[in-house]
Amino acid sequence: MASAGTIPMTSTQSTAGSGAQSHPPMSTPAFRTFLSRLTSSIRQGFSQRRPWYELIDRTAMARPDNLTDAYSRIRRNFSYFKVNYMTLLAVVLAFSLLSHPLSLLVLLGLLAAWLFLYLFRPSDQPLIIFGRAFSDRETLGALVVFTLFVVFLTSIGSLLISAILIGVAIVCLHGAFRIPEDLFLDDQEPGNSGFLSFLGNAATSAAVAAAPAIASRV
Numbered sequence: 001m002a003s004a005g006t007i008p009m010t011s012t013q014s015t016a017g018s019g020a021q022s023h024p025p026m027s028t029p030a031f032r033t034f035l036s037r038l039t040s041s042i043r044q045g046f047s048q049r050r051p052w053y054e055l056i057d058r059t060a061m062a063r064p065d066n067l068t069d070a071y072s073r074i075r076r077n078f079s080y081f082k083v084n085y086m087t088l089l090a091v092v093l094a095f096s097l098l099s100h101p102l103s104l105l106v107l108l109g110l111l112a113a114w115l116f117l118y119l120f121r122p123s124d125q126p127l128i129i130f131g132r133a134f135s136d137r138e139t140l141g142a143l144v145v146f147t148l149f150v151v152f153l154t155s156i157g158s159l160l161i162s163a164i165l166i167g168v169a170i171v172c173l174h175g176a177f178r179i180p181e182d183l184f185l186d187d188q189e190p191g192n193s194g195f196l197s198f199l200g201n202a203a204t205s206a207a208v209a210a211a212p213a214i215a216s217r218v
Helices: 002-022 029-046 067-080 082-098 101-119 136-152 155-177 197-215
Strands: 127-129 132-134
Touching (some): 101 155, 132 136
Antiparallel strands (some): 127 132
8 A cells, every 4th residue: 555655656756757857947048148239239329329408409490491401401310319319219109009008018928929939949849838839830930920910900000100100200300400510420420320220230239149049940
């Protein structure tokens, strides 16, 4: 009787041990590296922002003479205030998402799904949901379909597009009325004067951090 009572306990412990080994905890060094590089890139970008009083200087505001003058002002102001403009866009987008908490939660969940179910999940660890193992290709396909559904077939996509258009309209309006003659633009390199250069630098740094995780699945 004693041995009979011991055998199920040993079997249960062995089964639990094998189950724990078949589902090892997700390794996060790549994810930490990704966050570290992305944070460093964002901090470096924000260190290049211009003083906000230059952005809201009323004495430097005037109506453009024509469309050509307005376009020229927008280009020069984009080059000078690019980090400030990106911050304004981010504020408009954040305000729109905060006013729709459900959409914000869905986007955060979508981002978390991409990060933890595909990008930074160990390639030798299968994804198991409800007892079924999913390959990397199946996981990627499901994430792509779900992302397309969320962005294009729900109100979240229209919310994001509307917020971005409002932000761009505010930026263009300010750029057209802000006289750039008092700004020092000599230190702006032509190759780095694009409106999305700051965002591109952050995205490039993030891509470099995520490259090892992606390459391991190719």
